[in-house]
Amino acid sequence: MASAAVVAAVAARAAQVAQSLTLPPHDGQVLSVVDMHTGGEPVRILISGLPQIRGSTLLTKRRYVSDSMDSVRCVLMWEPRGHRDMYGVLLVESELPEAHFGVLFMHNEGYSTMCGHAVIALARFAVDQKLVTEPTSPETQVNLHCPCGLVTAYVEYENGKTGRSRFHSVPAFVFATDVTIYIKEYGKVNIDVAYGGGFYAFVNSKRFGLDVCNSKTRDLVDAATAVTEAIKGKVKLHHPDSEDLAFLYGTIFTDGNDAYSAEPTANLCVFADAQVDRSPTGSGVTARIALQFQKGQIALNQMRTFKSGATNALFTGKAIKETKCGEFNAVIVEVAGNAYYTGASHFLIEKGDPLKNGFLLK
Incomplete structure (x- = not known):
């Protein structure tokens, strides 16, 4: 199914659902969503109510939404309809003929370039909603055009039911290793920076006297935020494909278990405006594998x-293939996980509501 047809099909199905519900009296806009989660991290998919998005490419659409339609993000991500750690996606048309649809990712602060947990959820959603060609067993392929590039996902499909999703990343690479930054509370800290669709700083949480799995979330957030802020003043990022991709998305604390082991190794990602990823972070896993x-x-x-x-x-x-990204040696990484549905909602934006565009507590 072509990208434009996918977006139209989503809106048409949302309209059918809306007709079957009785909404309370209101005088404003209605936004309809499907909610999912991957590893506990939310994915709010807007399926109707989005105004027309201008732009000939996905990156120009991303800039247009950020500059001219940011209220949609605030309404869906912020309170009273969302919360500080809400995450969401907009389905848009893609200029790539091989893409089933384009995706814009959004969070408490703005718009990310890649999101693995959302890709895992969206791939299942696309197959369930028949937004791709006739599903095939044992897997159905879904091509998602993300701001970082084309991402190919594969969804388990047997007897009409969807299951686990896996995706192949854009080229992932290491930008810098053993970069020394200075943080007032902790002194000199060595960090690595790698790209998995977004740039992340990596550091062992033990350097801060913290346990990535057991310390208080607030303590981990404060330390990770300090790392992110210190790097922004120290490291000039660059991406060969577009400077739109050249920003630090967040800091990932690890348990330091980097050498290969059959035992799980832990991540905790703090991104955007001190937002905590509940999942292992799909693009973070991609970067850490690289x-x-x-x-x-x-x-x-x-x-x-x-x-x-x-x-x-x-x-x-796992890294499945070596490749290049400009001057960087890179790998294609496969990440897999499970996504689940949590609900569907119609959100009202009443004209007289002074808080209709949302708010965040800090």
């Missing part, structure tokens, strides 16, 4: 299991 591969800690097609420090949810990841 880092481990470059350091000789993992081989091609050697599967590792990654555990969320927040929920104990599990993703698997």
